[in-house]
Amino acid sequence: MDCMTRLNPLARLASVFTTPHAPEDFLRLVNPLSSARQLRGIVTRVDRETPDSATIHFRPGRGWHAHEAGQWARIGVDIDGVRQWRSYSLTTAGGEDPAITVTAIGAISEALVHRTEPGDVLFLSPPQGDFVLPEHPRPLLMLTAGSGLTPVMSMVRTLVRRRSDADVELVHSARTRETALFRDELEELAGLDHGLTVHHWITGERGRRFDLTSTDDLDATVPDWRERATYVCGPTEMIDDAEALWRAAEVESRLVIERFAPITLPGSGGDGGRVVFEKSDKEVDADGATTLLDAGEDAGVIMPSGCRMGICQSCLVPLQAGRVRDLRTGEVHGDEGQLIQTCVSTAAGDVYLDV
Numbered sequence: 001m002d003c004m005t006r007l008n009p010l011a012r013l014a015s016v017f018t019t020p021h022a023p024e025d026f027l028r029l030v031n032p033l034s035s036a037r038q039l040r041g042i043v044t045r046v047d048r049e050t051p052d053s054a055t056i057h058f059r060p061g062r063g064w065h066a067h068e069a070g071q072w073a074r075i076g077v078d079i080d081g082v083r084q085w086r087s088y089s090l091t092t093a094g095g096e097d098p099a100i101t102v103t104a105i106g107a108i109s110e111a112l113v114h115r116t117e118p119g120d121v122l123f124l125s126p127p128q129g130d131f132v133l134p135e136h137p138r139p140l141l142m143l144t145a146g147s148g149l150t151p152v153m154s155m156v157r158t159l160v161r162r163r164s165d166a167d168v169e170l171v172h173s174a175r176t177r178e179t180a181l182f183r184d185e186l187e188e189l190a191g192l193d194h195g196l197t198v199h200h201w202i203t204g205e206r207g208r209r210f211d212l213t214s215t216d217d218l219d220a221t222v223p224d225w226r227e228r229a230t231y232v233c234g235p236t237e238m239i240d241d242a243e244a245l246w247r248a249a250e251v252e253s254r255l256v257i258e259r260f261a262p263i264t265l266p267g268s269g270g271d272g273g274r275v276v277f278e279k280s281d282k283e284v285d286a287d288g289a290t291t292l293l294d295a296g297e298d299a300g301v302i303m304p305s306g307c308r309m310g311i312c313q314s315c316l317v318p319l320q321a322g323r324v325r326d327l328r329t330g331e332v333h334g335d336e337g338q339l340i341q342t343c344v345s346t347a348a349g350d351v352y353l354d355v
């Protein structure tokens with residue numbers, strides 16, 4: 001990525017000036033992974049998966065810990081001088097060297113997919129998340145769509161290669177065969193007869209999505225679905241339908257979900273208002289649908305952020321004055337000094353933030 005820090009030129013320069021010592025001895029002094037303040041990783045390989053997605057392998061520095069299958073990490077990249085953070089599931093098997101698989105849908109993912117190269121530096125936070133495999137082996141159903149396959153791919157890679165008693169039914173939806181992530185590897189793993197059955201649901205060929213508003217598609221595809229611990233990751237609508245269906249079948253305790261976007265209450269946006277970023281000396285008019293985080297970034301304020309969906313608390317900013325609305329509940333609140341989760345809050349009138 002042309003706008004990211006690269007190690008390679010530094011390594012080349014080091015080898016010229018450090019002889020007879022090993023360049024590594026000197027590089028340790030300026031190693032981009034060695035910052036005490038910010039965990040970093042070096043991109044070691046980039047594999048193209050589909051025209052719009054890529055797997056980025058990286059070597060993390062000290063402070064990283066091995067991930068459990070299904071966990072995610074915050075990844076920061078410097079783009080045009082501004083550090084942008086997004087969350088990505090780790091797609092390699094639990095405990096293996098990490099990688100993320102990114103699908104390009106917006107500015108940051110686009111840069112990661114199309115402009116990342118070996119030697120680039122990624123900023124990192126350690127793996128987290130509780131969308132992880134059950135402690136004891138049991139029959140599993142994985143329901144995924146699009147890039148929602150990523151945390152489940154880590155689980156499949158972990159289970160199928162390492163546990164002889166794996167019993168996994170995976171139903172993955174994609175628009176076309178060409179855009180179905182990991183299709184060849186999944187079909188190969190399913191062919192090993194190691195307890196994985198893969199059902200690819202290609203919406204472009206079937207003319208409709210895998211329907212979770214009734215039990216018909218599930219009954220036809222995985223008849224014993226009610227008995228299985230079920231992991232769902234995909235678009236909001238799919239997750240909402242699954243929650244309703246499992247609740248109606250009175251088996252919701254067997255459902256584990258992972259969302260890539262926040263749950264917002266329809267119509268919870270409210271009025272909007274003027275948002276003043278005091279320390280940055282910037283202000284902007286934000287409508288009731290724009291989060292304070294987006295409003296700040298659009299105005300050029302360096303906003304702290306992480307998951308951007310209300311789970312990691314990385315985006316907290318103190319409120320100086322005004323009221324904000326929580327997009328998840330519609331609740332309007334605001335006390336001076338209160339820490340505001342800017343990724344899920346909008347302005348409810350004029351707002352003054354200490355950032």
Ligand SMILES: Cc1cc2nc3c(=O)[nH]c(=O)nc-3n(C[C@H](O)[C@H](O)[C@H](O)COP(=O)(O)OP(=O)(O)OC[C@H]3O[C@@H](n4cnc5c(N)ncnc54)[C@H](O)[C@@H]3O)c2cc1C
Pocket residue numbers: 072086087088089090100101102103104105106107108109110146147148150151235259260261262307308309
């Ligand atoms: C826990 C977690 C794990 C994630 N894992 C992955 C992953 O493994 N691979 C991956 O590509 N992305 C993943 N995401 C989404 C990722 O963090 C970014 O939101 C995504 O790459 C878009 O960022 P952007 O800056 O390109 O676009 P933005 O402009 O920030 O996002 C555009 C909009 O798309 C929404 N969105 C986010 N993800 C999706 C999606 N999959 N489908 C449709 N809309 C979406 C966002 O909420 C936002 O409203 C994950 C998100 C979370 C919270």
Ligand code: FES
Pocket residue numbers: 305306307308309310311312313314315316341342343344
């Ligand atoms: S960025 Fe994670 S809670 Fe707001």
